[in-house]
Amino acid sequence: MTSETVSPASAGTPPETAIVAALAGRSLVLVGMMGAGKSTIGRRLATRLAMRFVDADAEIELAAGMSIPEIFETHGEPHFRDGEARVIARLLSGGPLVLATGGGAVLREETRARIRERAISIWLKADAEVILRRVRRRADRPLLQTADPAATIGRLIAEREPVYQLADIMIASRDVPYERIVDECIGLLHRRLCRGDTTEPKPPEARDERHGEGFDTKGFGTTR
Numbered sequence: 001m002t003s004e005t006v007s008p009a010s011a012g013t014p015p016e017t018a019i020v021a022a023l024a025g026r027s028l029v030l031v032g033m034m035g036a037g038k039s040t041i042g043r044r045l046a047t048r049l050a051m052r053f054v055d056a057d058a059e060i061e062l063a064a065g066m067s068i069p070e071i072f073e074t075h076g077e078p079h080f081r082d083g084e085a086r087v088i089a090r091l092l093s094g095g096p097l098v099l100a101t102g103g104g105a106v107l108r109e110e111t112r113a114r115i116r117e118r119a120i121s122i123w124l125k126a127d128a129e130v131i132l133r134r135v136r137r138r139a140d141r142p143l144l145q146t147a148d149p150a151a152t153i154g155r156l157i158a159e160r161e162p163v164y165q166l167a168d169i170m171i172a173s174r175d176v177p178y179e180r181i182v183d184e185c186i187g188l189l190h191r192r193l194c195r196g197d198t199t200e201p202k203p204p205e206a207r208d209e210r211h212g213e214g215f216d217t218k219g220f221g222t223t224r
């Protein structure tokens with residue numbers, strides 16, 4: 001079927017309805033760096049799809065009875081990561097939902113495997129400058145409490161992008177109205193899930209090498 005051909009069954013169906021049907025009980029999981037907009041976009045995406053939204057960081061704080069900076073300070077990062085993996089596993093078992101994950105969550109293979117099994121993953125890719133501008137407003141990211149947050153962000157991006165790239169789809173997160181990013185998520189999900197189109201369209205602002213590169217088909221999920 002070409003991307004222009006609409007099957008009779010889906011003709012006239014709003015893309016949102018078609019996406020939820022194609023998910024068939026799977027969740028949508030947003031991955032990417034701090035400040036990429038996972039919670040903001042995720043919440044709006046969930047509203048559009050009439051799905052439940054959960055922010056993994058907020059759930060971790062609820063489960064621990066303390067804030068993320070307090071968990072890091074009191075118990076250290078490895079303890080936080082263990083809790084994060086458990087909370088995400090629990091949330092995915094109770095899906096379908098739209099789940100915003102913390103920026104480091106998918107570094108765990110175990111978490112990637114769970115996402116692969118139960119969800120479609122969306123990487124919100126943001127440039128270092130955008131991230132820095134957004135995270136500067138708040139002091140609640142323990143990993144960025146360093147002498148040189150810009151350098152830390154650069155290092156984390158370099159370390160993490162090979163893993164983020166494994167997501168099923170990528171959307172360039174940038175300083176445009178949030179609804180526009182949500183529209184792009186809906187459009188790409190619809191093409192991928194409902195029309196089987198695996199080409200990677202690029203938004204107008206992203207027509208340069210940094211945004212177009214390296215998106216392969218390995219996926220957190222390979223066979224969808």
Ligand code: S3P
Pocket residue numbers: 032033034035038057068101102103104105140141142143
């Ligand atoms: C982290 C990102 C944070 C939070 C914690 C660690 C990371 O979540 O989980 O501070 O390792 O990138 P956000 O990505 O929602 O800011």
